[in-house]
Amino acid sequence: MPTHSSSGSDVSNPADGDVPDAAEAPAPEPPSGENVEGTAPDTEPTVETPEADVTDDSELERTIGLSGGLAIGIGTMIGAGIFVFPGIAAGEAGPAAALSFGLGAVIALLVALPTSELATAMPKSGGGYYFISRALGTLPGAVVGISLWFGLVFATAFYLVGFGYYAVDTLAQLGVTVGEGLVVPIALLFGAAVTVLNVTGTENAAKLQNGIVALLLSILVAFLAYGGLDAVGVFGAESAPEQFAPFGTVPIFTTAALVFTSYLGFAQVATVAGEMKQPARNLPLAMVGSVVVVGVLYVATIFVATSAVGSGELGRIGETAMVDVGRELLGAPGALAIVLGGLLATMSSANASVLSTSRAIYAVSKDALLPKRASRVNLRWGTPHVALGLAGGPILVLVATGQVQVLAEVASFLHLVQYGLICVALVVLRREDPDWYDPDFRTPGYPFVPVLGALSSFALVGFMQRTSQVVGAALMLATVGWWAYYARDVSLRGVSS
């Protein structure tokens, strides 16, 4: 505490009735200590109201509504789950890939509920990192916070490679055959463009994102309605049913581990929790709502895709298999609609993830786990150029590998560890019940939901490829090393105001 030099603000604000006796709570220490550079966590006392956060000298407007939150969640998720994974998943698990996606949805839901509760109790930027560092302490916080950065970087690289496949396919649809050799260069180019645009672009793309998501959803629902009727034989030739799980049950789980990347978006909603209007209502609705919406869409898509084309053929085509499903169902216009949808969807996924990455970096840098420089904002564009660069640089390196499956699985690995710890954090907080913990939304089915959520998150990690597990574990060990070197003396557990 004595290190807190800025503005000399007294934490006890006599006028705020909103915060229940936070000032006199003895047990939880406010964030304190210093990192190796002598920087202390930024501990500006903040009062949250539904419309704005209020600090001593300024107000931070909350501007993202429910539709904005849903657009972030759905917009991030839909690109991967519908436009990249169906082919790969069907190739590994057969028509039972629908079950894998269903399993992923259930696990995501088991985590989304505890995350919602924590987010309404602590509506701050940083999402899962913030909850874990405040509930479990600095080491788990540092591991999750920095891993979240890496996880989002891997996820973004994965979306970008997906975009590359769709770009090449779009060219093919237009009669220009360039071959898959151009996938990675195109993805690199686009990744660099997204980063630069985020640093220099001051136009608000949020409304555009909402529009893209609405457009995608309507294309998909129309497409699935037609395809679904076709699959059950209402019109067209009845398709020959194939064996549901031709490769047995184990691939269902390994595929679930792979495709779990399609559900990472709901935690992205938590990273903007500090900017959501009426967080008590909108955060749970946006997180749970987006998981339910995309979960249903994914399962339906796999069902339609495997019925229309057959899982062996889907697996052979791989990343852009949905284009052939579109052609099978609706001819050339169908293929074109899917190609354009895939471009838009992977683009919006990549963009939303870059934004989340920069917020994740800000959250850990604010708490002195990374150098303060990482969260600098430039006055020219008003953007956090350092954090965006720390997102964009590694993304390009990873894109260059072009390894779709490994990228996706490492992203899932790093996120799943975070999800498991979020569930643990919920149980810990419910048991300790500190004074500052006052969530507006309470997880139904406690303690079964968070316990199941934690167990299934950790279990899913076990079904991944060995390479992904090794890379993921190595990254987490590296974050432990960073913590030991850089931020051992920082203490983050508890909330002061």
Added chain:
Amino acid sequence: MTRVLVPVAVLESEAVSLGLMNLLSTMDVTVLGYQVLPEQTPPDQARAQYEDRATSALEDIAEEFRQAGGDADHRLVFTHDRKQSIDRVADDVDANAYAITGATGAVDSILVPLTGDVDVDRIVAFLTDLIGDRDIDVTLFAAASEANADAVRSALEDVAADLDARGPAVTVETATSQRPLEALVDAIPGHDAIVMGERAPSLQSLVFGDEAHRVAAESVGPVLVVRREREPDAAPELDADDDRNDESTLDEESAVDDDAAPDDDADRDSTSTDEATDEATDEATERAGDGGDGDSPTGR
């Protein structure tokens, strides 16, 4: 007391002209410093870096308003949405009008467009408070189609008579035009400032931006926008506030008998500031400024 919100893009070095400060010397002023951030930037991140700089600039501006003669406090907001923040803070401090700053010297004449569906009573009441006993001319302006030009003119004459009775020297000007905005812009030369009413959001304002900002873009001088009456349904939070205010007013009435009127005024001031957290600072500024209210409008 009539309160005017003066939003200032403080980190973009937006300045408030001396003419506007002197014009507002009869008002309570809340200077709202704001920075609009792109969506890439969490407001908290910008706060961490710019709060000190912005606050010291705001304190200077508020001090200049006080020196010009009025009472002034300040707020600072980091936002993705300028309009949302201005509306929220205006509700919060119960502002009757907000200002769009512009360059002007001493304000001797004000143009008041009354075309269309605006709340004339609120505008007249605001003008009366704004001008006080100063020697400032008012031009009431309306554009009308040929057919109802006479009706519009006589309506304006009525308003002019009402306003005239309260002090200011009033002239009436009408234009025959199908394009009210263009007619208004043509009428601007010769006037130093514009006072206009806020309109309800319409399809047009969604497409082109709201009228006040289009007028401000065309005129060099400052524009004061008199806010609409807030609908109770529109903002449930505001509703709760109103209730609270009503209560305190009742308390006040019952307390008047107890011969405690001066203290009571201060009480009412503090309860009508609804944001709990800002209460302390606002209250302090308001009280400190109470003494300055009677200063001569010529200020420094």
